[in-house]
Amino acid sequence: MNLKDLIRKEVLSQTAYPAETLSCRIKLDANENPFTLPPPLKDGIFEAMKKIDLNRYPEPGSHRLRARFAQHYEVERDMLMIGNGSDELIHTLCTAMAGRALDVIVPVPTFAMYKISALNNGHRVIGVPLNTSFDLDLGVILEHLATTKAATLVFLSYPNNPTGNCFNQQKIKTIIEQSPGIVVVDEAYFPFCRKTFLPFLKRYENLVILRTLSKIGLAAMRIGFLIGPPSLIHEVDKVRLPYNLGALSQVAAGFYLDHEAAFLKQAEEITKNREELFEALKQMEGVHPWPSEANFIFFSCDFDVDSVYNNLIEEGILIKNFNAPGIMRNCMRVTVGNHEENEEFLAALNNTIAKVRRVV
Incomplete structure (x- = not known):
């Protein structure tokens, strides 16, 4: 065999x-x-980690951490899900929709994990090349959205990796408004641009936002956040593996909130x-x-x-x-x-x- x-x-x-x-x-x-981290903060996070019983599983679902970060992002607790880095959340989202053979639309070039996770879950990936200014080709994307017979999932990195620019905000809004499916805005690099779609979550029921602590200084801890409509988060959370965020990572994430200014x-x-x-x-x-x-x-x-x-x-x-x-x-x-x-x-x-x- x-x-x-x-x-x-x-x-x-x-x-x-x-x-x-x-x-x-x-x-x-x-x-x-x-x-x-500055030595005092590094000492502080290590002291906090010393209190962890390594023979015990971490808190399932990171419930206390969810509550803290929901308050931090000014959203309801049931709108937020925590993952082992945003990579896991991208994959989990694609897995929750596996079996439907979605059309997953991604700009080209962009973060590779959107395509990898989509293909791994049996979805069809439609790559739409950016224009010569590295902005979205809105006409082509809208044409795909209007003609597809499948449900759609659109991934937009904001700012885009690897080009580094933020796509035109109005173009993204138009895509969200005309999409028959979910639009994911990945804000991994928010700390360096301070631009966000968080305020639009109440306006658009098909908008999902990704955040991570990897780029701000905790890459080794693998901590990511999926923020979206409670009804969607409730279903996607069923696919999340139990104990997906380790105890050390949970402590590190809480430590970040305590010392975010640094x-x-x-x-x-x-x-x-x-x-x-x-x-x-x-x-x-x-x-x-x-x-x-x-x-x-x-x-x-x-x-x-x-x-x-x-x-x-x-x-x-x-x-x-x-x-x-x-x-x-x-x-x-x-x-x-x-x-x-x-x-x-x-x-x-x-x-x-x-x-x-x-x-x-």
């Missing part, structure tokens, strides 16, 4: 999520916060560093950065970026290479690091570009 015959064709056709595992001195590929201060520093990094990239000949409202910068080059990427790795610096035919040709993404990391990256990029040009 061939064991692969037991696996669905949608799974066999995919590759695993492309997370880099290369060792490096400076890691600027995964959109993480470059700052660790995390937001780091976000402000990252935003300041982002603008400085953007201006420096603009000054480089043949490098074209895209204005960003996230904690990373997307840029294209007038030369082969595969060589640039490999040379940077040799320098011990890891960024994200998106080079592919079409709109992504010779495109890369760099996470905003601390000041020293950004300076080292810029120096290495300058040296690397000089090498590539000499070869050409």
